[in-house]
Amino acid sequence: HALPRLRQQLAPASLEVGSAQALLGIFRRSYTPAGDLLELQPNQDRTRSYQQVGLARITWREQSRSALLLNLGSHPVEFSGMTILSSAFVGSLRSILRRDGVAHDVMFFQGYAGDHKSGYDDGGTLRWIENLEESIAMLNPLISAIKERLRGALRPVSGVFSCVREQINLPLVSPPKSLAHIAAPYQGKTYHLLFADWLQTMQD
Numbered sequence: 631h632a633l634p635r636l637r638q639q640l641a642p643a644s645l646e647v648g649s650a651q652a653l654l655g656i657f658r659r660s661y662t663p664a665g666d667l668l669e670l671q672p673n674q675d676r677t678r679s680y681q682q683v684g685l686a687r688i689t690w691r692e693q694s695r696s697a698l699l700l701n702l703g704s705h706p707v708e709f710s711g712m713t714i715l716s717s718a719f720v721g722s723l724r725s726i727l728r729r730d731g732v733a734h735d736v737m738f739f740q741g742y743a744g745d746h747k748s749g750y751d752d753g754g755t756l757r758w759i760e761n762l763e764e765s766i767a768m769l770n771p772l773i774s775a776i777k778e779r780l781r782g783a784l785r786p787v788s789g790v791f792s793c794v795r796e797q798i799n800l801p802l803v804s805p806p807k808s809l810a811h812i813a814a815p816y817q818g819k820t821y822h823l824l825f826a827d828w829l830q831t832m833q834d
Contacts, residue, residue, distance in 0.1 A: 642691045646784035647684075652775040654768065655680040655703045656749035656756050672749055672756040679756075680746050683775060687733065687784060698733035700776065703746055719748065719765045726773055732780065 657678035660668045673679070684701040724736040749758045750768040759765050 641693065644689045644691065645787040646687045646689075647787060648779060648784040649685055650683040650775040650779040651681045652683050652702070652772040653679055653681050653751060653756075654683075654748060654772055655746035656758070657745060658747045659745060672747075672758060674756055676756070683772065684739075685776065685779060685784065687780075695735075696733045697735040697737065698727065698776075699737050699739065701739040702772075703740075718762045719769065722766045723769055723772065726769065727776070730773075730777070732777065 653676060657673040657675070657680070658670050660671050660673050662668050680703040682702070686699040687696055688699070689696040720738045723738060727733060727736045747758060748765070748768065749756055750764065750771070759768060
C-alpha cells in the first residue's frame, strides 16, 4: 500500500553526479622490502590509499530543495583502540554541510573498505583516529574537497525520473532480545526471517 501513496508524492527533480579527492581511507597494510605483510598499520605510501569521494546531488525543481549523496571507501565509525562504534563522523559531516548551506539534506553511503580504515594527516604522518574529537577534525579535508568540487558544474544525468523523500524507522530500533521483541510493531520494516537467523546465530 505504501508504493501507490509514495508515487502520488513524486516530484520533478534533477540529478547531477561527480567526484572529489580527499585522503580519509588509509591503506592499513604495511609490508617488508621483500613484499611480505608486516602488520596492520597506516601505510605511509599515500598512493596506496583510497581517496575518491563519490558525489550526487538531487535538486527538486518546485521546492528549491536539494539533497547531497556522498560515498567513500573507509570505516568512519570505527576508532583505533576504542571498543565502540560512533556516528560522530557521519553526524558531524551532515550537520556541517547543512549548516554551511551546501545542501538541505545530506546522506552518507559507506563504500567497501576491507583494506582501508579511517585516518588523517597528523603533521605529515598518517595515523588512525584515536578519539571522537579527531573524527570531527578529520572532516576538514573532506568538507573542503566537497565544497571546492561543488563550486564547479557536476555532470547532469538526463532522462525522466522522479523521487520522493520519506522518513522511516530503520530495522531494529533496539537490540534483538527475542523473536517476539523483533516482531514488535515499533520495529517497523524488519525482515523477520532474516533477523530470526541472525538472532539464532547470536544466541549460538
